[in-house]
Amino acid sequence: MNIVTRRPNAVIAISLGLATVIFALSLWVLVEMRKDALRRAQESAFNVSLLVERDTARNLEVYDLSLRSVIEGLQQPGIMQLPPAIRRMVLFDGSASAKDLGSMIVIDETGKVILDSQASPPRDMNLADRDYFRVHRDSPDVGLYISHPYSPRYSHDTQSIALSRRISKPDGSFAGVVAGTMRLSYFRRLFEGMNLGAGGSMALMLADGTMLMRRPFDEKIIGRNLQGTSNYTRFTQGASGDFFGTAAIDGVPRWYAFRHIASYPMILDVAIATHDIYAEWRHRAWIIGSLMAAVDVALVALAVLFSQQLRRRMAVEEELRMLARTDGLTGLHNRRAFEELVDAEWRRAQRSGRPLSMLMLDVDNFKGFNDLYGHSAGDDALVAVARCIGGKARRPGDSAVRYGGEEFIVLLPNTAEAGAARIAESIRAAVQALQVRHIASSHHVLTISIGVASTEKQRFGTCRAMINAADTALYEAKDTGRNRVSAWPVDARMEERAMAAEPSASQE
Numbered sequence: 001m002n003i004v005t006r007r008p009n010a011v012i013a014i015s016l017g018l019a020t021v022i023f024a025l026s027l028w029v030l031v032e033m034r035k036d037a038l039r040r041a042q043e044s045a046f047n048v049s050l051l052v053e054r055d056t057a058r059n060l061e062v063y064d065l066s067l068r069s070v071i072e073g074l075q076q077p078g079i080m081q082l083p084p085a086i087r088r089m090v091l092f093d094g095s096a097s098a099k100d101l102g103s104m105i106v107i108d109e110t111g112k113v114i115l116d117s118q119a120s121p122p123r124d125m126n127l128a129d130r131d132y133f134r135v136h137r138d139s140p141d142v143g144l145y146i147s148h149p150y151s152p153r154y155s156h157d158t159q160s161i162a163l164s165r166r167i168s169k170p171d172g173s174f175a176g177v178v179a180g181t182m183r184l185s186y187f188r189r190l191f192e193g194m195n196l197g198a199g200g201s202m203a204l205m206l207a208d209g210t211m212l213m214r215r216p217f218d219e220k221i222i223g224r225n226l227q228g229t230s231n232y233t234r235f236t237q238g239a240s241g242d243f244f245g246t247a248a249i250d251g252v253p254r255w256y257a258f259r260h261i262a263s264y265p266m267i268l269d270v271a272i273a274t275h276d277i278y279a280e281w282r283h284r285a286w287i288i289g290s291l292m293a294a295v296d297v298a299l300v301a302l303a304v305l306f307s308q309q310l311r312r313r314m315a316v317e318e319e320l321r322m323l324a325r326t327d328g329l330t331g332l333h334n335r336r337a338f339e340e341l342v343d344a345e346w347r348r349a350q351r352s353g354r355p356l357s358m359l360m361l362d363v364d365n366f367k368g369f370n371d372l373y374g375h376s377a378g379d380d381a382l383v384a385v386a387r388c389i390g391g392k393a394r395r396p397g398d399s400a401v402r403y404g405g406e407e408f409i410v411l412l413p414n415t416a417e418a419g420a421a422r423i424a425e426s427i428r429a430a431v432q433a434l435q436v437r438h439i440a441s442s443h444h445v446l447t448i449s450i451g452v453a454s455t456e457k458q459r460f461g462t463c464r465a466m467i468n469a470a471d472t473a474l475y476e477a478k479d480t481g482r483n484r485v486s487a488w489p490v491d492a493r494m495e496e497r498a499m500a501a502e503p504s505a506s507q508e
Contacts, residue, residue: 008307008314015303019296026292030285037281038255041272042242045257048194049270052202055190057262060163063101063180064144066092067165070104070178074167084120092117102152102160102181106167107133109176125153127179136166136177146265148210149184149223159184159222161212184222187213199252199273205232207265214249221249231256235267244274327402329379330386338401338409345399345413346463355456356413357420360470361389361427363406364447364482368440381436381446382406388430392423409470417454417487424450424485432483447483449474458488 073079073091082090092104106115111128127133132147147162164179191202191213203214209227226232229248234241240259247254254271261268325337333341342358349356363369363385370378382402389400389408397413410427412420428450436446451473453466460466469488477486 008310011303011307011310012300015300019299022292022296022299026288030281030288033284034278034281037278041255041277042257045196045242045255045270045272048196048202049257049259049268052190052194052204052270053259053261053268056187056204056266056268057264059182059186060144060146060261060264063163063182064165066101066104067144067163067178067180070106071165071167074106074178088115088117088120091115102183104178104180107177107179109137109174114176130162130179132162132164132179133177136164137174140166140168140172140174142166144264146206148206149212152181159219184213188215188217191215191217194270196270197272197276197279199254199276201247201250201252201254201269201271201273203269203271204261205235205267207236207260207267212266231269234258235269247271327386330383330402332386332390332408333399333401335401335403338399338403338411341399341401341411342463342467345397345411346466349413349455354414355416355454356411356466357415357417357452357454357456358466358470359410359412359420359424359427360403360451360453360467360474361385361408361410361424361448362474362478364443364449364478365438365441366406369438369446372438372440384434384436385431385446385448388434389427392427392430409467415454416456417452420452420454421485421487424452428483428485441482443483449477449482450485451475451477452485452487454487 070091079087079090091106104117105113105122105125105127107127108114111126111130111133113122113125113127116122130147130150132145135142135145143165145164147164149159149161151159160181160183162179162181164177166174167176167178169175187204191204192215194202194215196202196215201215204212205226206212209225209229209232211221211224211226214221226248231245231248234243234245234256235258240257242255242257244253244255246252253274255274255277256269256271258267258269260266325333325340327334345356363381366378366381369381385406385408386400386402389410393400393410393412395412399411401409401411403409410423412423415423428448431448432443432445434446438444438446441447451470453460453470453473455466458469460469473486473488473490476490477484480486
């Protein structure tokens with residue numbers, strides 16, 4: 001928590017991480033919801049296809065049983081000698097329960113209708129050109145044959161298909177065909193009762209690709225052959241299956257479930273438009289996505305606001321720290337800051353072996369200046385001196401300090417004694433060049449005295465010893481006339497003063 005409160009960018013980074021996690025979880029939920037939507041649609045399509053297949057297979061079986069019944073009746077002795085009305089009742093009573101069976105007829109080997117479930121005498125028709133007649137005539141092992149769609153010639157029925165079986169003579173030769181017509185309107189009603197969504201479709205076709213019925217209904221599509229289309233090719237690759245595809249008829253992308261109708265040469269496909277599959281999911285995804293986006297935006301926005309507040313607080317704290325370490329009058333470091341700086345620089349110099357120099361400065365006759373010109377002028381003089389110091393000690397590691405009253409200290413890391421003396425002289429000359437009038441001074445202008453101490457040629461046991469050495473050098477400069485620079489070591493009298501000022505080891 002401390003890291004967070006000290007690093008505003010960390011707050012934003014954490015909020016972005018949380019926002020990313022929320023986004024990832026939301027995305028995962030939406031993906032799972034999308035999969036669920038597809039699974040529900042697939043289950044629905046499979047159920048519909050199974051229902052239609054069973055209904056269709058059951059009706060085809062009923063129609064086939066009616067055809068078999070007629071063939072068995074024709075094989076009974078004397079059936080043809082019965083009166084026409086009784087013969088029709090005996091042969092065709094099995095078709096009475098077949099709701100969508102149009103008519104049932106018996107055709108001889110020439111194609112002529114000889115028995116008709118709806119007319120006596122039979123209607124005068126020759127159906128030798130029908131596909132079911134030709135197929136049975138040319139092949140004895142067809143079994144139940146389902147014809148291509150056609151429009152009946154002698155009735156007003158809608159398009160139909162014929163279910164037919166071969167009639168064979170005792171020697172196996174072709175004796176004719178028994179056929180029953182089945183109205184395609186049956187499949188249309190069956191398809192319309194299924195809920196497939198606005199863009200859904202359902203189709204029933206023969207195994208050769210001939211379309212028998214399709215939803216949405218279009219009469220022009222009935223009888224159209226779909227061989228060569230990608231969807232039909234996939235229908236023929238297994239007894240059942242599913243896939244995503246695009247209809248060749250209307251170009252709508254859908255998910256398809258298909259199955260072959262029991263043992264009959266028919267294929268059923270149930271298709272749900274991908275738009276319908278994901279319609280509800282898109283609505284929920286929009287709501288959830290919007291909410292999660294709002295949460296993410298709010299989270300990041302709050303984090304940004306919080307980080308801004310942290311920055312402001314840190315700036316205030318930094319300002320307070322600076323104020324606590326800065327002299328209010330001159331803007332230089334204060335004595336408290338100096339204690340930290342000198343300790344750090346001393347340790348660094350001891351580790352690296354590089355020289356550390358120190359300048360101790362004092363404004364000459366400053367008490368007399370205050371007495372003559374007032375404290376306000378004295379403050380202005382100190383500010384002017386501070387500017388001179390700051391202007392000369394401006395390297396990155398240099399530190400200028402108001403040590404107390406009219407005393408200043410400059411720390412010069414990585415600086416030899418000669419370099420420190422040059423800097424001290426430049427500061428002294430800069431202050432004198434200010435030409436601040438001071439009639440109580442022997443120089444008649446404001447001046448400073450500077451003491452220099454350096455670890456380059458001298459060994460100091462502690463940083464306090466170095467401070468005392470600089471202070472002693474300062475007194476040397478004052479005692480020898482002021483407005484000058486003096487370096488440690490000084491004469492014996494001054495050394496004794498420095499030694500007296502240095503605390504004992506036990507005190508350190």
